[in-house]
Amino acid sequence: MPDSINKLASKFSKLPGVGSKSALRYAYAVLDMSEDEVDAFCEALKEVKEKVKFCSQCGDYSETDICPICASRPKKTICVVAQPRDIAAMEKAKIYKGVYHVLRGTISPLDGRxxxxxxxxxxxxxxxxxxxxxxxxxPDVEGEATAMYIARLIRPLGIKVTRLAQGISMGSDIEYADEVTLGKAIEARTEI
Ligand SMILES: [Zn+2]
Known part of the structure; x- marks a missing residue:
């Protein structure tokens, strides 16, 4: 097989959930594209890296200094999430109307974080x-440890700290929770 095909396939195989077989299929798909399509594809890759930064308030991905959510919503409630993709899941549930805060990780003593x-x-x-x-x-070990740490810091300030109700089962990710379950978990949140 030509080196350039192998090279492209190895790039695709770096993407999450893409095995070597799929990576090769994607490389062939690029070969089938017109030159214009390939240019547009490359342009989109570069553009996302150039334009998307972090919101200076919540830390979510944003093309502007302050993201549209921070710019438009009341700030009496902050929903703390580990990753930007969790915001997408919460927004799909359409229940929560406050702002967010992205931690970009969780506390993990085992990984030294x-x-x-x-x-x-x-x-x-x-x-x-x-x-x-x-x-x-x-609702996994790291997520719980992080929640408890935050609660211990913030409760003494007289601010209510809540946690999503356990509709989401232990060990399952918010990112993958369906919007009905997540909506219920938001509504039935409990104080910690
Ligand atoms: Zn923001």
Missing amino acids: GPNEIRIKELLGRLDGVEEVIVATN
């Missing part, structure tokens, strides 16, 4: 006027 490695300091800097912090980290 402490509170300073994630965006907890930034969260503490946003609490002026906030009445409730909903911790929507995944």
Whole structure:
């Protein structure tokens, strides 16, 4: 097989969930594209890296300094998530109308990741006027440890700290929860 096909396939195989067989199929699909299509594909790849930065408030991906959610919603409630993709899941549930805070990770003593490695300091800097912090980290060991850490820091400030109800079963990710389950988990959140 030509080297360039192998090379392209090896790039595709770096994507999550793409095995070597799929990677090769994608490489062949690119060969079948017109030159214009390939140019547009390359352009989209470069554009996403050039344009998408982080929102200076919540830390979600954004093409503007302040993302549309931070720019338009009341800031009395902050929903704390581990990753930007969790915001997408929460928004699909269409229940929550406050702002978010992306930690970009969770506390994981086993991996040597402490509170300073994630965006907890930034969260503490946003609490002026906030009445409730909903911790929507995944219901696994790291997510629970992170939620407890945040609750211990924020509760003494007189701010209510809640956690999504256990509609999402232990070990399952918020990212993959269906919107009905997630909506119920938001509504039935409990104080921690
Ligand atoms: Zn934002």
